[in-house]
Amino acid sequence: MFGKIWQGLNKTRETFGRAIDAVFRDKKEAAKTIEELEETLILADIGVSTVEKLLKDLMKEDEPKKALVRRIREILLSAKKSSEYVEKPHIHIFVGVNGAGKTTTIGKIAKKRRDSGEKGIIAACDTFRAAASEQLEIWAERSGTEIVKQMEGADPAAVAFDAVSKAKAKNYDFCLIDTAGRLHTKHNLMEELQKISRVTSKAFPTAPHEISLVLDATTGQNGLNQAKEFVSKIKVTDLILTKLDGTAKGGIALSIVDELKIPISYVGVGEKVDDLVPFSPEEYAEGLFE
Ligand SMILES: Nc1nc2c(ncn2[C@@H]2O[C@H](COP(=O)(O)OP(=O)(O)O)[C@@H](O)[C@H]2O)c(=O)[nH]1
Ligand SMILES: [Mg+2]
Structure with a gap:
Protein backbone atom coordinates (compact mmCIF):
# COMPACT_ATOMS: atom_id res chain seq x y z
CA MET A 1 0.00 0.00 0.00
CA PHE A 2 2.56 2.61 1.05
CA GLY A 3 4.33 2.68 -2.29
CA LYS A 4 5.98 5.53 -4.14
CA ILE A 5 2.73 6.95 -5.51
CA TRP A 6 1.30 7.06 -2.01
CA GLN A 7 4.43 8.88 -0.81
CA GLY A 8 4.34 11.21 -3.80
CA LEU A 9 0.82 12.17 -2.76
CA ASN A 10 1.87 13.13 0.80
CA LYS A 11 1.29 16.86 0.30
CA THR A 12 -1.95 16.35 -1.57
CA ARG A 13 -3.22 14.03 1.13
CA GLU A 14 -2.33 16.50 3.89
CA THR A 15 -4.49 19.23 2.38
CA PHE A 16 -6.97 17.79 -0.09
CA GLY A 17 -7.47 14.42 1.61
CA ARG A 18 -7.78 15.98 5.03
CA ALA A 19 -10.28 18.59 3.84
CA ILE A 20 -12.50 15.93 2.24
CA ASP A 21 -12.28 13.76 5.34
CA ALA A 22 -13.29 16.73 7.47
CA VAL A 23 -16.38 17.37 5.36
CA PHE A 24 -17.55 13.76 5.77
CA ARG A 25 -16.70 13.68 9.47
CA ASP A 26 -18.98 16.62 10.27
CA LYS A 27 -22.07 14.68 9.16
CA LYS A 28 -24.14 17.67 8.10
CA GLU A 29 -27.28 17.35 6.01
CA ALA A 30 -26.68 15.94 2.53
CA ALA A 31 -27.08 19.18 0.59
CA LYS A 32 -24.61 21.00 2.82
CA THR A 33 -22.12 18.14 2.57
CA ILE A 34 -22.29 18.19 -1.22
CA GLU A 35 -21.84 21.96 -1.25
CA GLU A 36 -18.73 21.72 0.91
CA LEU A 37 -17.32 18.82 -1.11
CA GLU A 38 -17.86 20.81 -4.28
CA GLU A 39 -15.95 23.75 -2.84
CA THR A 40 -13.08 21.55 -1.66
CA LEU A 41 -12.75 19.74 -5.00
CA ILE A 42 -12.76 22.95 -7.00
CA LEU A 43 -10.18 24.50 -4.67
CA ALA A 44 -8.03 21.42 -5.36
CA ASP A 45 -7.96 22.45 -9.02
CA ILE A 46 -10.41 19.81 -10.20
CA GLY A 47 -12.50 21.18 -13.06
CA VAL A 48 -16.24 21.80 -12.73
CA SER A 49 -17.41 19.05 -15.10
CA THR A 50 -15.29 16.45 -13.30
CA VAL A 51 -16.58 17.66 -9.93
CA GLU A 52 -20.16 17.23 -11.15
CA LYS A 53 -19.43 13.67 -12.20
CA LEU A 54 -17.89 12.87 -8.84
CA LEU A 55 -20.73 14.31 -6.78
CA LYS A 56 -23.87 13.41 -8.74
CA ASP A 57 -26.22 11.55 -6.36
CA LEU A 58 -23.25 10.79 -4.13
CA MET A 59 -25.24 11.11 -0.91
CA LYS A 60 -27.69 8.45 -2.15
CA GLU A 61 -24.87 5.92 -1.96
CA ASP A 62 -24.66 3.68 1.14
CA GLU A 63 -21.16 4.81 1.97
CA PRO A 64 -20.59 8.17 0.26
CA LYS A 65 -16.89 8.45 1.04
CA LYS A 66 -16.09 5.00 -0.28
CA ALA A 67 -18.23 5.78 -3.31
CA LEU A 68 -16.22 8.95 -3.91
CA VAL A 69 -12.94 7.03 -3.86
CA ARG A 70 -14.47 4.49 -6.25
CA ARG A 71 -15.61 7.24 -8.63
CA ILE A 72 -12.15 8.79 -8.58
CA ARG A 73 -10.65 5.41 -9.44
CA GLU A 74 -13.17 4.91 -12.24
CA ILE A 75 -12.29 8.27 -13.80
CA LEU A 76 -8.59 7.47 -13.62
CA LEU A 77 -9.29 4.10 -15.24
CA SER A 78 -11.56 5.56 -17.93
CA ALA A 79 -8.78 6.40 -20.38
CA LYS A 80 -7.06 3.27 -21.65
CA LYS A 81 -3.84 3.06 -23.54
CA SER A 82 -4.25 1.62 -27.00
CA SER A 83 -2.37 -1.58 -27.73
CA GLU A 84 1.25 -1.80 -26.66
CA TYR A 85 3.73 -1.78 -29.50
CA VAL A 86 6.15 -4.68 -29.69
CA GLU A 87 8.00 -3.23 -32.65
CA LYS A 88 11.77 -2.70 -32.31
CA PRO A 89 13.27 -0.22 -31.95
CA HIS A 90 10.49 1.38 -29.95
CA GLY A 99 10.67 22.74 -17.31
CA ALA A 100 7.94 20.09 -17.32
CA GLY A 101 10.47 17.32 -16.73
CA LYS A 102 11.02 15.80 -20.19
CA THR A 103 14.79 15.42 -19.99
CA THR A 104 14.72 14.05 -16.45
CA THR A 105 11.95 11.59 -17.34
CA ILE A 106 13.88 10.37 -20.38
CA GLY A 107 16.91 9.77 -18.16
CA LYS A 108 14.81 7.77 -15.72
CA ILE A 109 13.21 5.68 -18.49
CA ALA A 110 16.57 5.06 -20.19
CA LYS A 111 17.91 3.76 -16.88
CA LYS A 112 14.90 1.47 -16.36
CA ARG A 113 15.21 0.03 -19.84
CA ARG A 114 18.97 -0.45 -19.56
CA ASP A 115 18.53 -2.16 -16.19
CA SER A 116 16.19 -4.63 -17.84
CA GLY A 117 18.89 -5.43 -20.38
CA GLU A 118 17.74 -3.33 -23.31
CA LYS A 119 19.91 -1.20 -25.56
CA GLY A 120 19.00 2.13 -27.00
CA ILE A 121 19.66 5.68 -28.06
CA ILE A 122 18.64 9.04 -26.68
CA ALA A 123 18.11 11.79 -29.26
CA ALA A 124 18.90 15.33 -28.12
CA CYS A 125 16.37 17.20 -30.23
CA ASP A 126 16.17 20.15 -27.85
CA THR A 127 18.73 22.11 -29.81
CA PHE A 128 17.38 25.40 -28.49
CA ARG A 129 20.15 25.73 -25.91
CA ALA A 130 23.47 23.97 -25.44
CA ALA A 131 22.74 23.27 -21.78
CA ALA A 132 19.86 21.01 -22.80
CA SER A 133 22.05 18.42 -24.51
CA GLU A 134 24.68 18.65 -21.75
CA GLN A 135 22.00 17.78 -19.22
CA LEU A 136 20.89 14.89 -21.42
CA GLU A 137 24.45 13.69 -21.76
CA ILE A 138 24.74 13.32 -18.00
CA TRP A 139 21.61 11.17 -18.00
CA ALA A 140 22.89 9.14 -20.95
CA GLU A 141 26.13 8.43 -19.06
CA ARG A 142 24.29 7.59 -15.88
CA SER A 143 22.12 5.08 -17.69
CA GLY A 144 24.77 3.76 -20.07
CA THR A 145 22.80 4.82 -23.11
CA GLU A 146 24.14 6.13 -26.41
CA ILE A 147 23.28 9.72 -27.29
CA VAL A 148 22.82 11.40 -30.67
CA LYS A 149 23.25 15.17 -30.68
CA GLN A 150 24.29 18.07 -32.83
CA MET A 151 25.35 21.63 -32.27
CA GLU A 152 23.11 24.20 -30.62
CA GLY A 153 20.65 25.56 -33.16
CA ALA A 154 20.78 22.44 -35.35
CA ASP A 155 17.62 21.17 -37.01
CA PRO A 156 15.84 19.00 -34.38
CA ALA A 157 14.22 16.85 -37.08
CA ALA A 158 17.64 16.01 -38.53
CA VAL A 159 18.81 14.84 -35.10
CA ALA A 160 15.69 12.67 -34.76
CA PHE A 161 16.20 11.15 -38.20
CA ASP A 162 19.81 10.34 -37.43
CA ALA A 163 18.95 8.77 -34.07
CA VAL A 164 16.12 6.60 -35.41
CA SER A 165 18.23 5.45 -38.36
CA LYS A 166 21.05 4.46 -35.99
CA ALA A 167 18.74 2.69 -33.56
CA LYS A 168 17.36 0.71 -36.47
CA ALA A 169 20.72 -0.10 -38.03
CA LYS A 170 22.08 -1.31 -34.69
CA ASN A 171 18.96 -3.32 -33.97
CA TYR A 172 18.44 -1.48 -30.68
CA ASP A 173 15.39 -1.84 -28.47
CA PHE A 174 14.51 1.80 -28.01
CA CYS A 175 15.04 5.39 -29.12
CA LEU A 176 13.95 8.14 -26.71
CA ILE A 177 13.52 11.54 -28.35
CA ASP A 178 13.89 14.65 -26.20
CA THR A 179 12.35 17.83 -27.61
CA ALA A 180 12.34 21.53 -26.82
CA GLY A 181 9.55 23.22 -24.88
CA ARG A 182 10.12 26.45 -26.76
CA LEU A 183 11.95 27.64 -29.86
CA HIS A 184 13.41 30.78 -31.28
CA THR A 185 10.40 32.95 -31.97
CA LYS A 186 10.32 32.61 -35.74
CA HIS A 187 9.56 28.90 -35.46
CA ASN A 188 6.35 27.35 -34.33
CA LEU A 189 6.82 24.72 -31.65
CA MET A 190 3.86 22.56 -32.64
CA GLU A 191 4.91 22.51 -36.29
CA GLU A 192 8.42 21.58 -35.26
CA LEU A 193 7.13 18.71 -33.13
CA GLN A 194 4.92 17.49 -35.98
CA LYS A 195 7.95 17.57 -38.23
CA ILE A 196 10.02 15.51 -35.78
CA SER A 197 7.23 12.97 -35.63
CA ARG A 198 6.97 12.79 -39.45
CA VAL A 199 10.68 12.45 -39.88
CA THR A 200 10.90 9.43 -37.54
CA SER A 201 8.45 7.64 -39.83
CA LYS A 202 10.69 8.36 -42.79
CA ALA A 203 13.48 6.48 -41.01
CA PHE A 204 11.14 3.76 -39.71
CA PRO A 205 7.63 3.54 -41.25
CA THR A 206 5.69 2.46 -38.13
CA ALA A 207 7.28 5.20 -35.97
CA PRO A 208 6.64 7.02 -33.74
CA HIS A 209 5.18 4.28 -31.54
CA GLU A 210 4.56 6.49 -28.56
CA ILE A 211 4.29 10.23 -27.91
CA SER A 212 4.22 11.10 -24.23
CA LEU A 213 3.11 14.53 -23.06
CA VAL A 214 5.05 15.43 -19.93
CA LEU A 215 3.07 17.61 -17.51
CA ASP A 216 4.19 19.36 -14.34
CA ALA A 217 1.62 18.56 -11.64
CA THR A 218 2.44 21.74 -9.73
CA THR A 219 0.94 23.89 -12.48
CA GLY A 220 -2.65 22.76 -11.86
CA GLN A 221 -5.37 24.02 -14.20
CA ASN A 222 -2.86 26.15 -16.09
CA GLY A 223 -0.95 22.99 -17.01
CA LEU A 224 -4.18 21.44 -18.18
CA ASN A 225 -4.74 24.32 -20.60
CA GLN A 226 -1.24 23.89 -21.99
CA ALA A 227 -1.89 20.17 -22.34
CA LYS A 228 -5.00 20.87 -24.43
CA GLU A 229 -2.91 22.88 -26.87
CA PHE A 230 -0.48 19.99 -27.37
CA VAL A 231 -3.21 17.38 -27.65
CA SER A 232 -5.03 19.40 -30.31
CA LYS A 233 -1.92 19.47 -32.52
CA ILE A 234 -0.06 16.26 -31.75
CA LYS A 235 -1.09 12.61 -31.49
CA VAL A 236 -0.31 12.22 -27.80
CA THR A 237 -0.60 8.57 -26.70
CA ASP A 238 -0.11 9.01 -22.97
CA LEU A 239 0.66 11.47 -20.20
CA ILE A 240 3.48 11.57 -17.70
CA LEU A 241 2.69 13.60 -14.59
CA THR A 242 5.86 14.90 -12.91
CA LYS A 243 6.67 16.62 -9.60
CA LEU A 244 3.82 15.01 -7.73
CA ASP A 245 6.08 15.13 -4.68
CA GLY A 246 6.20 18.92 -4.79
CA THR A 247 2.51 19.73 -4.92
CA ALA A 248 -0.74 19.57 -3.01
CA LYS A 249 -2.50 19.67 -6.40
CA GLY A 250 -2.37 15.94 -7.05
CA GLY A 251 -6.12 16.08 -7.70
CA ILE A 252 -5.31 17.58 -11.09
CA ALA A 253 -4.71 14.05 -12.40
CA LEU A 254 -8.47 13.52 -12.31
CA SER A 255 -9.26 16.56 -14.43
CA ILE A 256 -6.50 15.74 -16.85
CA VAL A 257 -7.68 12.20 -17.53
CA ASP A 258 -11.36 13.15 -17.51
CA GLU A 259 -10.98 16.07 -19.90
CA LEU A 260 -8.26 14.86 -22.23
CA LYS A 261 -9.34 11.19 -22.29
CA ILE A 262 -5.68 10.20 -22.41
CA PRO A 263 -4.23 7.75 -19.88
CA ILE A 264 -1.38 8.52 -17.49
CA SER A 265 1.46 6.04 -17.96
CA TYR A 266 3.96 7.24 -15.34
CA VAL A 267 4.20 9.66 -12.46
CA GLY A 268 7.35 11.46 -11.34
CA VAL A 269 7.79 11.58 -7.58
CA GLY A 270 11.25 13.10 -7.23
CA GLU A 271 14.46 14.06 -9.03
CA LYS A 272 16.35 10.80 -8.60
CA VAL A 273 16.65 8.09 -11.18
CA ASP A 274 14.25 5.74 -9.37
CA ASP A 275 11.62 8.40 -8.83
CA LEU A 276 9.47 7.46 -11.80
CA VAL A 277 6.73 4.92 -11.20
CA PRO A 278 4.16 3.27 -13.45
CA PHE A 279 0.80 4.87 -12.82
CA SER A 280 -1.70 2.89 -10.76
CA PRO A 281 -5.25 4.31 -10.64
CA GLU A 282 -5.97 2.21 -7.54
CA GLU A 283 -2.96 3.40 -5.57
CA TYR A 284 -3.54 6.95 -6.72
CA ALA A 285 -7.20 7.05 -5.65
CA GLU A 286 -6.39 5.50 -2.26
CA GLY A 287 -3.37 7.75 -1.81
CA LEU A 288 -5.46 10.91 -1.94
CA PHE A 289 -7.00 10.06 1.45
CA GLU A 290 -5.75 9.14 4.91
N1 LIG B 1 10.66 17.10 -7.40
C1 LIG B 1 10.68 16.70 -8.68
N2 LIG B 1 11.40 17.38 -9.59
C2 LIG B 1 11.40 16.96 -10.86
C3 LIG B 1 10.63 15.83 -11.29
N3 LIG B 1 10.83 15.69 -12.63
C4 LIG B 1 11.67 16.67 -13.01
N4 LIG B 1 12.02 17.45 -11.96
C5 LIG B 1 12.89 18.65 -11.95
O1 LIG B 1 12.32 19.65 -12.76
C6 LIG B 1 13.31 20.44 -13.38
C7 LIG B 1 13.06 20.54 -14.88
O2 LIG B 1 13.23 19.25 -15.45
P1 LIG B 1 13.72 18.99 -16.94
O3 LIG B 1 13.79 17.53 -17.12
O4 LIG B 1 14.96 19.76 -17.21
O5 LIG B 1 12.52 19.62 -17.77
P2 LIG B 1 12.38 19.83 -19.35
O6 LIG B 1 12.63 21.28 -19.62
O7 LIG B 1 10.96 19.45 -19.69
O8 LIG B 1 13.37 18.93 -20.00
C8 LIG B 1 14.65 19.80 -13.03
O9 LIG B 1 15.22 20.52 -11.97
C9 LIG B 1 14.25 18.40 -12.56
O10 LIG B 1 15.16 17.86 -11.64
C10 LIG B 1 9.85 15.14 -10.30
O11 LIG B 1 9.13 14.17 -10.56
N5 LIG B 1 9.91 15.63 -9.02
MG1 LIG C 1 14.87 19.40 -21.36
Missing part, protein backbone atom coordinates in the same frame (compact mmCIF):
# COMPACT_ATOMS: atom_id res chain seq x y z
CA ILE A 91 10.48 5.04 -31.03
CA HIS A 92 9.29 7.21 -28.15
CA ILE A 93 8.93 10.99 -28.40
CA PHE A 94 8.56 13.23 -25.33
CA VAL A 95 6.85 16.61 -25.62
CA GLY A 96 5.83 19.32 -23.16
CA VAL A 97 6.57 22.88 -22.09
CA ASN A 98 9.93 24.00 -20.79
Whole structure:
Protein backbone atom coordinates (compact mmCIF):
# COMPACT_ATOMS: atom_id res chain seq x y z
CA MET A 1 0.00 0.00 0.00
CA PHE A 2 2.56 2.61 1.05
CA GLY A 3 4.33 2.68 -2.29
CA LYS A 4 5.98 5.53 -4.14
CA ILE A 5 2.73 6.95 -5.51
CA TRP A 6 1.30 7.06 -2.01
CA GLN A 7 4.43 8.88 -0.81
CA GLY A 8 4.34 11.21 -3.80
CA LEU A 9 0.82 12.17 -2.76
CA ASN A 10 1.87 13.13 0.80
CA LYS A 11 1.29 16.86 0.30
CA THR A 12 -1.95 16.35 -1.57
CA ARG A 13 -3.22 14.03 1.13
CA GLU A 14 -2.33 16.50 3.89
CA THR A 15 -4.49 19.23 2.38
CA PHE A 16 -6.97 17.79 -0.09
CA GLY A 17 -7.47 14.42 1.61
CA ARG A 18 -7.78 15.98 5.03
CA ALA A 19 -10.28 18.59 3.84
CA ILE A 20 -12.50 15.93 2.24
CA ASP A 21 -12.28 13.76 5.34
CA ALA A 22 -13.29 16.73 7.47
CA VAL A 23 -16.38 17.37 5.36
CA PHE A 24 -17.55 13.76 5.77
CA ARG A 25 -16.70 13.68 9.47
CA ASP A 26 -18.98 16.62 10.27
CA LYS A 27 -22.07 14.68 9.16
CA LYS A 28 -24.14 17.67 8.10
CA GLU A 29 -27.28 17.35 6.01
CA ALA A 30 -26.68 15.94 2.53
CA ALA A 31 -27.08 19.18 0.59
CA LYS A 32 -24.61 21.00 2.82
CA THR A 33 -22.12 18.14 2.57
CA ILE A 34 -22.29 18.19 -1.22
CA GLU A 35 -21.84 21.96 -1.25
CA GLU A 36 -18.73 21.72 0.91
CA LEU A 37 -17.32 18.82 -1.11
CA GLU A 38 -17.86 20.81 -4.28
CA GLU A 39 -15.95 23.75 -2.84
CA THR A 40 -13.08 21.55 -1.66
CA LEU A 41 -12.75 19.74 -5.00
CA ILE A 42 -12.76 22.95 -7.00
CA LEU A 43 -10.18 24.50 -4.67
CA ALA A 44 -8.03 21.42 -5.36
CA ASP A 45 -7.96 22.45 -9.02
CA ILE A 46 -10.41 19.81 -10.20
CA GLY A 47 -12.50 21.18 -13.06
CA VAL A 48 -16.24 21.80 -12.73
CA SER A 49 -17.41 19.05 -15.10
CA THR A 50 -15.29 16.45 -13.30
CA VAL A 51 -16.58 17.66 -9.93
CA GLU A 52 -20.16 17.23 -11.15
CA LYS A 53 -19.43 13.67 -12.20
CA LEU A 54 -17.89 12.87 -8.84
CA LEU A 55 -20.73 14.31 -6.78
CA LYS A 56 -23.87 13.41 -8.74
CA ASP A 57 -26.22 11.55 -6.36
CA LEU A 58 -23.25 10.79 -4.13
CA MET A 59 -25.24 11.11 -0.91
CA LYS A 60 -27.69 8.45 -2.15
CA GLU A 61 -24.87 5.92 -1.96
CA ASP A 62 -24.66 3.68 1.14
CA GLU A 63 -21.16 4.81 1.97
CA PRO A 64 -20.59 8.17 0.26
CA LYS A 65 -16.89 8.45 1.04
CA LYS A 66 -16.09 5.00 -0.28
CA ALA A 67 -18.23 5.78 -3.31
CA LEU A 68 -16.22 8.95 -3.91
CA VAL A 69 -12.94 7.03 -3.86
CA ARG A 70 -14.47 4.49 -6.25
CA ARG A 71 -15.61 7.24 -8.63
CA ILE A 72 -12.15 8.79 -8.58
CA ARG A 73 -10.65 5.41 -9.44
CA GLU A 74 -13.17 4.91 -12.24
CA ILE A 75 -12.29 8.27 -13.80
CA LEU A 76 -8.59 7.47 -13.62
CA LEU A 77 -9.29 4.10 -15.24
CA SER A 78 -11.56 5.56 -17.93
CA ALA A 79 -8.78 6.40 -20.38
CA LYS A 80 -7.06 3.27 -21.65
CA LYS A 81 -3.84 3.06 -23.54
CA SER A 82 -4.25 1.62 -27.00
CA SER A 83 -2.37 -1.58 -27.73
CA GLU A 84 1.25 -1.80 -26.66
CA TYR A 85 3.73 -1.78 -29.50
CA VAL A 86 6.15 -4.68 -29.69
CA GLU A 87 8.00 -3.23 -32.65
CA LYS A 88 11.77 -2.70 -32.31
CA PRO A 89 13.27 -0.22 -31.95
CA HIS A 90 10.49 1.38 -29.95
CA ILE A 91 10.48 5.04 -31.03
CA HIS A 92 9.29 7.21 -28.15
CA ILE A 93 8.93 10.99 -28.40
CA PHE A 94 8.56 13.23 -25.33
CA VAL A 95 6.85 16.61 -25.62
CA GLY A 96 5.83 19.32 -23.16
CA VAL A 97 6.57 22.88 -22.09
CA ASN A 98 9.93 24.00 -20.79
CA GLY A 99 10.67 22.74 -17.31
CA ALA A 100 7.94 20.09 -17.32
CA GLY A 101 10.47 17.32 -16.73
CA LYS A 102 11.02 15.80 -20.19
CA THR A 103 14.79 15.42 -19.99
CA THR A 104 14.72 14.05 -16.45
CA THR A 105 11.95 11.59 -17.34
CA ILE A 106 13.88 10.37 -20.38
CA GLY A 107 16.91 9.77 -18.16
CA LYS A 108 14.81 7.77 -15.72
CA ILE A 109 13.21 5.68 -18.49
CA ALA A 110 16.57 5.06 -20.19
CA LYS A 111 17.91 3.76 -16.88
CA LYS A 112 14.90 1.47 -16.36
CA ARG A 113 15.21 0.03 -19.84
CA ARG A 114 18.97 -0.45 -19.56
CA ASP A 115 18.53 -2.16 -16.19
CA SER A 116 16.19 -4.63 -17.84
CA GLY A 117 18.89 -5.43 -20.38
CA GLU A 118 17.74 -3.33 -23.31
CA LYS A 119 19.91 -1.20 -25.56
CA GLY A 120 19.00 2.13 -27.00
CA ILE A 121 19.66 5.68 -28.06
CA ILE A 122 18.64 9.04 -26.68
CA ALA A 123 18.11 11.79 -29.26
CA ALA A 124 18.90 15.33 -28.12
CA CYS A 125 16.37 17.20 -30.23
CA ASP A 126 16.17 20.15 -27.85
CA THR A 127 18.73 22.11 -29.81
CA PHE A 128 17.38 25.40 -28.49
CA ARG A 129 20.15 25.73 -25.91
CA ALA A 130 23.47 23.97 -25.44
CA ALA A 131 22.74 23.27 -21.78
CA ALA A 132 19.86 21.01 -22.80
CA SER A 133 22.05 18.42 -24.51
CA GLU A 134 24.68 18.65 -21.75
CA GLN A 135 22.00 17.78 -19.22
CA LEU A 136 20.89 14.89 -21.42
CA GLU A 137 24.45 13.69 -21.76
CA ILE A 138 24.74 13.32 -18.00
CA TRP A 139 21.61 11.17 -18.00
CA ALA A 140 22.89 9.14 -20.95
CA GLU A 141 26.13 8.43 -19.06
CA ARG A 142 24.29 7.59 -15.88
CA SER A 143 22.12 5.08 -17.69
CA GLY A 144 24.77 3.76 -20.07
CA THR A 145 22.80 4.82 -23.11
CA GLU A 146 24.14 6.13 -26.41
CA ILE A 147 23.28 9.72 -27.29
CA VAL A 148 22.82 11.40 -30.67
CA LYS A 149 23.25 15.17 -30.68
CA GLN A 150 24.29 18.07 -32.83
CA MET A 151 25.35 21.63 -32.27
CA GLU A 152 23.11 24.20 -30.62
CA GLY A 153 20.65 25.56 -33.16
CA ALA A 154 20.78 22.44 -35.35
CA ASP A 155 17.62 21.17 -37.01
CA PRO A 156 15.84 19.00 -34.38
CA ALA A 157 14.22 16.85 -37.08
CA ALA A 158 17.64 16.01 -38.53
CA VAL A 159 18.81 14.84 -35.10
CA ALA A 160 15.69 12.67 -34.76
CA PHE A 161 16.20 11.15 -38.20
CA ASP A 162 19.81 10.34 -37.43
CA ALA A 163 18.95 8.77 -34.07
CA VAL A 164 16.12 6.60 -35.41
CA SER A 165 18.23 5.45 -38.36
CA LYS A 166 21.05 4.46 -35.99
CA ALA A 167 18.74 2.69 -33.56
CA LYS A 168 17.36 0.71 -36.47
CA ALA A 169 20.72 -0.10 -38.03
CA LYS A 170 22.08 -1.31 -34.69
CA ASN A 171 18.96 -3.32 -33.97
CA TYR A 172 18.44 -1.48 -30.68
CA ASP A 173 15.39 -1.84 -28.47
CA PHE A 174 14.51 1.80 -28.01
CA CYS A 175 15.04 5.39 -29.12
CA LEU A 176 13.95 8.14 -26.71
CA ILE A 177 13.52 11.54 -28.35
CA ASP A 178 13.89 14.65 -26.20
CA THR A 179 12.35 17.83 -27.61
CA ALA A 180 12.34 21.53 -26.82
CA GLY A 181 9.55 23.22 -24.88
CA ARG A 182 10.12 26.45 -26.76
CA LEU A 183 11.95 27.64 -29.86
CA HIS A 184 13.41 30.78 -31.28
CA THR A 185 10.40 32.95 -31.97
CA LYS A 186 10.32 32.61 -35.74
CA HIS A 187 9.56 28.90 -35.46
CA ASN A 188 6.35 27.35 -34.33
CA LEU A 189 6.82 24.72 -31.65
CA MET A 190 3.86 22.56 -32.64
CA GLU A 191 4.91 22.51 -36.29
CA GLU A 192 8.42 21.58 -35.26
CA LEU A 193 7.13 18.71 -33.13
CA GLN A 194 4.92 17.49 -35.98
CA LYS A 195 7.95 17.57 -38.23
CA ILE A 196 10.02 15.51 -35.78
CA SER A 197 7.23 12.97 -35.63
CA ARG A 198 6.97 12.79 -39.45
CA VAL A 199 10.68 12.45 -39.88
CA THR A 200 10.90 9.43 -37.54
CA SER A 201 8.45 7.64 -39.83
CA LYS A 202 10.69 8.36 -42.79
CA ALA A 203 13.48 6.48 -41.01
CA PHE A 204 11.14 3.76 -39.71
CA PRO A 205 7.63 3.54 -41.25
CA THR A 206 5.69 2.46 -38.13
CA ALA A 207 7.28 5.20 -35.97
CA PRO A 208 6.64 7.02 -33.74
CA HIS A 209 5.18 4.28 -31.54
CA GLU A 210 4.56 6.49 -28.56
CA ILE A 211 4.29 10.23 -27.91
CA SER A 212 4.22 11.10 -24.23
CA LEU A 213 3.11 14.53 -23.06
CA VAL A 214 5.05 15.43 -19.93
CA LEU A 215 3.07 17.61 -17.51
CA ASP A 216 4.19 19.36 -14.34
CA ALA A 217 1.62 18.56 -11.64
CA THR A 218 2.44 21.74 -9.73
CA THR A 219 0.94 23.89 -12.48
CA GLY A 220 -2.65 22.76 -11.86
CA GLN A 221 -5.37 24.02 -14.20
CA ASN A 222 -2.86 26.15 -16.09
CA GLY A 223 -0.95 22.99 -17.01
CA LEU A 224 -4.18 21.44 -18.18
CA ASN A 225 -4.74 24.32 -20.60
CA GLN A 226 -1.24 23.89 -21.99
CA ALA A 227 -1.89 20.17 -22.34
CA LYS A 228 -5.00 20.87 -24.43
CA GLU A 229 -2.91 22.88 -26.87
CA PHE A 230 -0.48 19.99 -27.37
CA VAL A 231 -3.21 17.38 -27.65
CA SER A 232 -5.03 19.40 -30.31
CA LYS A 233 -1.92 19.47 -32.52
CA ILE A 234 -0.06 16.26 -31.75
CA LYS A 235 -1.09 12.61 -31.49
CA VAL A 236 -0.31 12.22 -27.80
CA THR A 237 -0.60 8.57 -26.70
CA ASP A 238 -0.11 9.01 -22.97
CA LEU A 239 0.66 11.47 -20.20
CA ILE A 240 3.48 11.57 -17.70
CA LEU A 241 2.69 13.60 -14.59
CA THR A 242 5.86 14.90 -12.91
CA LYS A 243 6.67 16.62 -9.60
CA LEU A 244 3.82 15.01 -7.73
CA ASP A 245 6.08 15.13 -4.68
CA GLY A 246 6.20 18.92 -4.79
CA THR A 247 2.51 19.73 -4.92
CA ALA A 248 -0.74 19.57 -3.01
CA LYS A 249 -2.50 19.67 -6.40
CA GLY A 250 -2.37 15.94 -7.05
CA GLY A 251 -6.12 16.08 -7.70
CA ILE A 252 -5.31 17.58 -11.09
CA ALA A 253 -4.71 14.05 -12.40
CA LEU A 254 -8.47 13.52 -12.31
CA SER A 255 -9.26 16.56 -14.43
CA ILE A 256 -6.50 15.74 -16.85
CA VAL A 257 -7.68 12.20 -17.53
CA ASP A 258 -11.36 13.15 -17.51
CA GLU A 259 -10.98 16.07 -19.90
CA LEU A 260 -8.26 14.86 -22.23
CA LYS A 261 -9.34 11.19 -22.29
CA ILE A 262 -5.68 10.20 -22.41
CA PRO A 263 -4.23 7.75 -19.88
CA ILE A 264 -1.38 8.52 -17.49
CA SER A 265 1.46 6.04 -17.96
CA TYR A 266 3.96 7.24 -15.34
CA VAL A 267 4.20 9.66 -12.46
CA GLY A 268 7.35 11.46 -11.34
CA VAL A 269 7.79 11.58 -7.58
CA GLY A 270 11.25 13.10 -7.23
CA GLU A 271 14.46 14.06 -9.03
CA LYS A 272 16.35 10.80 -8.60
CA VAL A 273 16.65 8.09 -11.18
CA ASP A 274 14.25 5.74 -9.37
CA ASP A 275 11.62 8.40 -8.83
CA LEU A 276 9.47 7.46 -11.80
CA VAL A 277 6.73 4.92 -11.20
CA PRO A 278 4.16 3.27 -13.45
CA PHE A 279 0.80 4.87 -12.82
CA SER A 280 -1.70 2.89 -10.76
CA PRO A 281 -5.25 4.31 -10.64
CA GLU A 282 -5.97 2.21 -7.54
CA GLU A 283 -2.96 3.40 -5.57
CA TYR A 284 -3.54 6.95 -6.72
CA ALA A 285 -7.20 7.05 -5.65
CA GLU A 286 -6.39 5.50 -2.26
CA GLY A 287 -3.37 7.75 -1.81
CA LEU A 288 -5.46 10.91 -1.94
CA PHE A 289 -7.00 10.06 1.45
CA GLU A 290 -5.75 9.14 4.91
N1 LIG B 1 10.66 17.10 -7.40
C1 LIG B 1 10.68 16.70 -8.68
N2 LIG B 1 11.40 17.38 -9.59
C2 LIG B 1 11.40 16.96 -10.86
C3 LIG B 1 10.63 15.83 -11.29
N3 LIG B 1 10.83 15.69 -12.63
C4 LIG B 1 11.67 16.67 -13.01
N4 LIG B 1 12.02 17.45 -11.96
C5 LIG B 1 12.89 18.65 -11.95
O1 LIG B 1 12.32 19.65 -12.76
C6 LIG B 1 13.31 20.44 -13.38
C7 LIG B 1 13.06 20.54 -14.88
O2 LIG B 1 13.23 19.25 -15.45
P1 LIG B 1 13.72 18.99 -16.94
O3 LIG B 1 13.79 17.53 -17.12
O4 LIG B 1 14.96 19.76 -17.21
O5 LIG B 1 12.52 19.62 -17.77
P2 LIG B 1 12.38 19.83 -19.35
O6 LIG B 1 12.63 21.28 -19.62
O7 LIG B 1 10.96 19.45 -19.69
O8 LIG B 1 13.37 18.93 -20.00
C8 LIG B 1 14.65 19.80 -13.03
O9 LIG B 1 15.22 20.52 -11.97
C9 LIG B 1 14.25 18.40 -12.56
O10 LIG B 1 15.16 17.86 -11.64
C10 LIG B 1 9.85 15.14 -10.30
O11 LIG B 1 9.13 14.17 -10.56
N5 LIG B 1 9.91 15.63 -9.02
MG1 LIG C 1 14.87 19.40 -21.36
